[in-house]
Amino acid sequence: MEIILTHKIKLDPDRAQTEYFCKACGIARFAWNWGLSEWKKQYEAGLKPSGLSLKKEFNALKEKEFPWTYEVTKYACQQPFIYLQKAFVNFFNGTAQYPQFKKKGVHDSFYVGNDHFDIDGRKIGFPKLGRVKMREYLRFAGEIISATVSRTAGMRFASVSVRINHTPAVSESRAVAGVDLGVKNLATVSTGETVGGPKAYRKLQKKLAELQRSLSRKVRGSKNREKAKRKAARLHYRISCMRQDALHKLTAGLTENYSTAVIEDLNVRGMTGNEKLSKAVSDMGFYEFRRQLEYKMKMSGGKLIIADRWFPSTKKCSVCGNINAGITLSDRIFVCPSCGAEIDRDFNAALNLKALAA
Secondary structure, three states: OEEEEEEEEEEEOOHHHHHHHHHHHHHHHHHHHHHHHHHHHHHHOOOOOOHHHHHHHHHHHHHHHOHHHHHOOHHHHOHHHHHHHHHHHHHHOOOOOOOOOOOOOOOOEEEEEHHHOEEEOOEEEEOOOEEEEEOOOOOOOOEEEEEEEEEEOOEEEEEEEEEEEOOOOOOOOOOEEEEEEOOOOOEEEOOOOEEOOOOHHHHHHHHHHHHHHHHHHOOOOOHHHHHHHHHHHHHHHHHHHHHHHHHHHHHHHHHHHOOEEEEEOOOHHHHHOOOOOHHHHHHHOHHHHHHHHHHHHHHHOOEEEEEOOOOOOOOEOOOOOOEOOOOOOOOOEEEOOOOOOEEEHHHHHHHHHHHOOO
């Protein structure tokens, strides 16, 4: 089967290359904002705008009105219209909010098609720019489709998408795992194994608060403010890396050891709406866990079962099947009023999830 994988690689650009990236990101933002503004005007006038029609209008104007767009790759001012079309399709389908204007320092990225860059070892080449050093080699071998250059915490990254032909390995294992996610432990497996989350935000929250207080005291527009802002951004980046590392290790272990995994369809948005749980839930990364486990199970030839959102995994006794509707979040031990079984609530939920695969 054909699958598309993306490898995000840190870049080491020099000053001229950094200026090129800044300019390309600015042009990509300008094209998006111009397209969004025109879309609103035409829609309010009773017309039916589209990304393609706006792209043609922009191309007809840019030689005279926006000649500076020719200083970077053509994709910087073309791809935003394709993204704008997708954004409105998702909005009208009810799966996303209304598209918003992009801001400098927040939306710093641009797309490049495979005909406008090439990779040679640990260097990536762009038109009108030359070759930029990469921190590591491209991990995947296959047809390179595209790249997206972005900025995070003052660092530049290239996310290279590669289409590969992958044949899932035929596993002789028939092991099934029920996996219950939580805020105390990241995951509890039906074997009894528990995996503690890194709780990166909780560990570094004090340091982050110090950096943010320092940032608030700096004069706007000053170099010291930029330095403080960069320090805070790098700490946010470190927190995200710690979280990603833990999730990749957990999902890789589940994929290697089990042919079938059963997890809950958690209402993450609703959970983060609870002011007492929102930080803990966000710190664990439940949505990212599911995303990683889905594609890794697919690649390994395994099976991922998503339990119904209303399945009472926590309230159901894994021994006799009785429902204990009175259990609360503070009850860490599940006590069955019917058979008298006493079991850790997370382990009990994991066993109930595993039973769904039978």
